[in-house]
Amino acid sequence: MKLEYDLVIIGGGPAGLAVALEAEKNGVENILLLERDEYLGGILPQCIHNGFGLQYFKEELTGPEYADRFITQINNHKVDIKTETMVVKITPNKQIIALNRNDGLLCIKARAIVLAMGCRERTREAIAIAGSRPAGIFTAGTAQRYINIEGYMVGHEVIILGSGDIGMIMARRMTLEGAKVKAVLEIMPFSTGLIRNKVQCLDDFNIPLKFNHTITRIEGRKRVEKVTITQVDKNLQAIFGTEEEIHCDTILLSVGLIPENELTKEVGIRLDPVTGGPVVNENRETEMEGIFACGNVLQVHDLADYVSEEGEIVGRAVTKYLIGKRSYRLQSVKIIPGENIGYVVPQHIDFLVPDRKKIKLFMRVKKPEERVRINLIDDKGQCH
Amino acid sequence: MKTDVVIIGGGVIGTAIARELSRYRLDITLIEKEDDVAMGTSKGNSGIIHAGYDADFKTLKGKLNIKSNLKFDKLCADLKVPFKRIGSLVVGFNEKDFNKVKDLKVNGEKNGVKNLEIITGDKLFRLEANLNPQAKYALYAPSAGIISPYELTIALADNAVINGVKVLLETEAKDIIIEKGQTYGILTNKGLIETRVIINAAGLYADEMAKLIGEDFKIKPLKGEYRLFDKQWGSLVGHILFPIPTKLTKGILVAPTVHNNLLIGPNSYQVEEKDDLATTEVGINEVYSGARKLVLHLPHQDLVASFTGLRANIEGRDDFIIEPSKKVKGFINVAGIKSPGLSSAPAIAEMVSDILKEVAKEISPQLELNYKDNFTETLSDQPRFTEYADKIERWQEIIERDSDYGEIICRCEKVSKGEIIRAIHQPVPARSLDAIKRRTRAGMGRCQGGFCSPRVLRILSEELKISSLRVTKKGEGSEILTSKTKDMIKETGVKFKDEVRV
Numbered sequence: 061m062k063l064e065y066d067l068v069i070i071g072g073g074p075a076g077l078a079v080a081l082e083a084e085k086n087g088v089e090n091i092l093l094l095e096r097d098e099y100l101g102g103i104l105p106q107c108i109h110n111g112f113g114l115q116y117f118k119e120e121l122t123g124p125e126y127a128d129r130f131i132t133q134i135n136n137h138k139v140d141i142k143t144e145t146m147v148v149k150i151t152p153n154k155q156i157i158a159l160n161r162n163d164g165l166l167c168i169k170a171r172a173i174v175l176a177m178g179c180r181e182r183t184r185e186a187i188a189i190a191g192s193r194p195a196g197i198f199t200a201g202t203a204q205r206y207i208n209i210e211g212y213m214v215g216h217e218v219i220i221l222g223s224g225d226i227g228m229i230m231a232r233r234m235t236l237e238g239a240k241v242k243a244v245l246e247i248m249p250f251s252t253g254l255i256r257n258k259v260q261c262l263d264d265f266n267i268p269l270k271f272n273h274t275i276t277r278i279e280g281r282k283r284v285e286k287v288t289i290t291q292v293d294k295n296l297q298a299i300f301g302t303e304e305e306i307h308c309d310t311i312l313l314s315v316g317l318i319p320e321n322e323l324t325k326e327v328g329i330r331l332d333p334v335t336g337g338p339v340v341n342e343n344r345e346t347e348m349e350g351i352f353a354c355g356n357v358l359q360v361h362d363l364a365d366y367v368s369e370e371g372e373i374v375g376r377a378v379t380k381y382l383i384g385k386r387s388y389r390l391q392s393v394k395i396i397p398g399e400n401i402g403y404v405v406p407q408h409i410d411f412l413v414p415d416r417k418k419i420k421l422f423m424r425v426k427k428p429e430e431r432v433r434i435n436l437i438d439d440k441g442q443c444h
Numbered sequence: 445m446k447t448d449v450v451i452i453g454g455g456v457i458g459t460a461i462a463r464e465l466s467r468y469r470l471d472i473t474l475i476e477k478e479d480d481v482a483m484g485t486s487k488g489n490s491g492i493i494h495a496g497y498d499a500d501f502k503t504l505k506g507k508l509n510i511k512s513n514l515k516f517d518k519l520c521a522d523l524k525v526p527f528k529r530i531g532s533l534v535v536g537f538n539e540k541d542f543n544k545v546k547d548l549k550v551n552g553e554k555n556g557v558k559n560l561e562i563i564t565g566d567k568l569f570r571l572e573a574n575l576n577p578q579a580k581y582a583l584y585a586p587s588a589g590i591i592s593p594y595e596l597t598i599a600l601a602d603n604a605v606i607n608g609v610k611v612l613l614e615t616e617a618k619d620i621i622i623e624k625g626q627t628y629g630i631l632t633n634k635g636l637i638e639t640r641v642i643i644n645a646a647g648l649y650a651d652e653m654a655k656l657i658g659e660d661f662k663i664k665p666l667k668g669e670y671r672l673f674d675k676q677w678g679s680l681v682g683h684i685l686f687p688i689p690t691k692l693t694k695g696i697l698v699a700p701t702v703h704n705n706l707l708i709g710p711n712s713y714q715v716e717e718k719d720d721l722a723t724t725e726v727g728i729n730e731v732y733s734g735a736r737k738l739v740l741h742l743p744h745q746d747l748v749a750s751f752t753g754l755r756a757n758i759e760g761r762d763d764f765i766i767e768p769s770k771k772v773k774g775f776i777n778v779a780g781i782k783s784p785g786l787s788s789a790p791a792i793a794e795m796v797s798d799i800l801k802e803v804a805k806e807i808s809p810q811l812e813l814n815y816k817d818n819f820t821e822t823l824s825d826q827p828r829f830t831e832y833a834d835k836i837e838r839w840q841e842i843i844e845r846d847s848d849y850g851e852i853i854c855r856c857e858k859v860s861k862g863e864i865i866r867a868i869h870q871p872v873p874a875r876s877l878d879a880i881k882r883r884t885r886a887g888m889g890r891c892q893g894g895f896c897s898p899r900v901l902r903i904l905s906e907e908l909k910i911s912s913l914r915v916t917k918k919g920e921g922s923e924i925l926t927s928k929t930k931d932m933i934k935e936t937g938v939k940f941k942d943e944v945r946v
Binding site: 096144146148149157159160161162163164165180181183184185186188190191192193194195199201202205206207209210211212213214215216237238276277278279281282283309322325 | 676719721722723724725727728747748749750751836837839840843844847848850851852855856858890891892893894895897898901902912913916917918919920921922923924925926927928929930931932935936
């Protein structure tokens with residue numbers, strides 16, 4: 061096979077697909093898309109619920125349908141695709157070491173690389189829930205894969221920790237498959253998922269959502285038998301005396317997503333400790349020249365639609381980079397998050413760019429607040 | 445069935461004995477009640493090969509630890525088990541500690557530990573940059589090492605099987621049959637095994653086995669909790685760091701693992717249940733504050749796993765019991781093997797073999813211990829993708845021989861399908877997700893099996909030719925999946941009753 065490409069994209073989920081299409085449309089000819097799973101689309105094929113595409117296509121689609129729109133297009137474009145191919149290493153001079161069953165070990169040279177590896181779920185261990193280690197504890201996404209891809213149910217009586225979108229969607233999915241979801245617990249005083257998911261996935265099925273609650277103990281030797289749930293105070297500390305035991309055989313965890321940046325770290329690209337993704341400029345170029353990042357590997361997005369949008373930004377930027385029309389990072393403006401702003405992407409903006417258009421800043425607040433104003437203040441204290 | 449020797453228990457001690465005895469022309473059967481070896485204390489401990497300065501030189505612990513320590517280089521090279529002699533530091537902060545450090549050195553030298561050295565001042569921090577700056581003294585023991593205790597146990601068992609030992613998993617001893625004051629057989633959940641010799645290496649349950657023949661020592665387990673951090677943190681320390689030991693324990697340590705994770709723990713407190721492997725909030729805090737005395741800044745955010753182990757602590761006794769029963773001929777107790785039990789395992793096995801020679805003379809003239817001529821001392825080298833990190837181009841040859849090695853299943857620990865299939869078919873086979881994890885590390889990493897467990901489950905189902913619904917986490921009762929989904933039933937129908945929910 062060919063081992064030299066202008067552009068190699070690592071990851072064939074919504075981010076990688078959007079980059080490939082946009083770059084190809086803009087004239088990049090020599091593109092390789094590498095995907096470790098057996099199919100394209102990333103997590104989308106297992107997200108069989110609707111709610112995708114409202115922003116991007118202005119119509120409501122399921123996850124597989126949303127992915128299919130891109131996959132159909134890409135199959136008609138000049139993009140080389142390798143599925144079931146795992147990238148194990150990238151180097152600063154843009155070599156990619158990957159492997160699969162048919163080609164064996166591959167050493168691919170690229171002029172530009174886009175990191176689009178997505179994210180992984182935070183585990184029970186990462187949040188250190190005490191107790192035993194039986195079967196029946198799943199991250200929500202793993203349970204979703206078992207149910208929607210493999211075709212197997214994972215339990216009968218369920219407690220879900222975390223009211224993020226995956227948690228709520230899985231509460232409905234498990235209910236539809238005949239399981240009893242006893243409660244969804246949320247440690248914060250508000251839901252971290254979309255309101256429409258709370259209404260359609262919990263309220264419509266009479267699934268109780270308990271705010272300010274968490275699991276403090278798991279019991280069961282072979283399979284989960286019960287959990288202890290506890291109320292927490294403002295500082296998220298368990299309130300003594302509020303413990304309650306609930307019998308269940310299954311626990312689903314929807315307690316956060318972590319950008320998967322092992323390749324990024326290994327090659328020496330600096331990460332933002334808040335986003336968990338690489339530090340980038342407005343082109344989503346990392347601090348290593350010619351290596352870009354987008355999608356959930358850069359920042360965890362709420363909607364796949366936003367991921368596609370970010371992929372397109374990179375698709376255009378990487379095209380410019382490849383034809384040599386890039387801004388040289390002689391000077392850049394650093395963006396520092398202010399009060400109640402958790403993070404801002406991009407973390408810095410290149411200076412003195414001649415044909416500058418408007419730049420969108422993506423940010424996440426630390427806690428939801430109403431009636432707010434966002435100020436952009438420069439280093440002299442002037443508001444823009 | 446009939447056999448010469450039954451070993452009860454597939455922990456590091458039972459398997460080390462099995463391997464040692466497999467040098468002789470004996471028919472040996474090892475029984476283990478769980479679905480794999482290394483399911484008790486052998487998987488929940490610090491993984492340290494101690495230098496041997498702790499225990500009093502008059503005790504078995506004192507004698508066997510130092511004797512064993514020297515054997516690990518060859519043993520681990522033979523069995524292809526990762527082992528690193530990185531050395532240990534027992535760290536002191538004040539004058540009182542300094543005296544303890546000196547006492548340990550004296551005791552260690554009596555035990556025969558070589559190259560012990562007391563380190564002070566700047567040299568301490570040159571040796572261990574991230575050590576608590578208030579540390580003043582340390583006993584440096586270069587011969588201490590780190591090992592993966594369950595990988596050692598599995599390798600010992602595999603090697604024993606290659607040399608003819610039968611390992612019966614999910615086989616639990618229920619009763620001992622005695623005839624004329626001598627062992628006649630052992631009754632298990634799978635039936636009777638006739639045997640003249642029974643070696644009790646049942647770990648936490650050794651007292652219950654001994655009770656079957658009327659002996660009355662009691663094991664009161666001491667729980668120890670651990671925390672394990674992401675791979676990138678193994679290099680935070682270069683040695684095994686211990687606090688000053690107390691009479692009861694060696695204290696909460698900080699050490700890298702052979703796979704470059706960072707390990708902290710264990711605390712120590714008595715529990716009633718022998719299967720109480722729960723971590724606790726109190727314990728977690730105790731382990732953290734203990735470890736922080738040695739290294740101030742721990743990478744809290746990169747916690748990968750917590751686990752516990754139970755020490756097989758004999759009530760009212762602080763040494764191993766390794767001796768033939770005084771009540772029943774042919775019954776040998778190997779009990780109370782707590783720290784430094786792992787470090788002492790090879791010497792314990794040799795000691796048991798010597799005891800057996802005496803016991804054999806007593807019970808049966810036919811039972812002689814003669815060496816086989818075809819004992820295989822080594823396990824063959826098996827390719828692991830991660831071990832090819834700096835010679836990755838050579839992995840191509842492996843993929844060419846078997847394309848399963850080209851498919852990475854566990855992305856965090858980079859484990860190929862070939863390695864997983866091999867684990868399912870090795871001498872002591874992996875039959876559950878956890879058994880695969882211990883052999884290959886698939887699921888051991890930062891996502892804790894989130895991505896790979898559905899894939900590993902599918903491989904297990906295919907290779908073992910069982911329904912996915914029968915694949916377990918750790919033996920019967922820990923099945924992962926509960927039924928087919930409605931759509932799946934529509935599409936594929938129901939082949940087995942257990943595929944639908946009743």
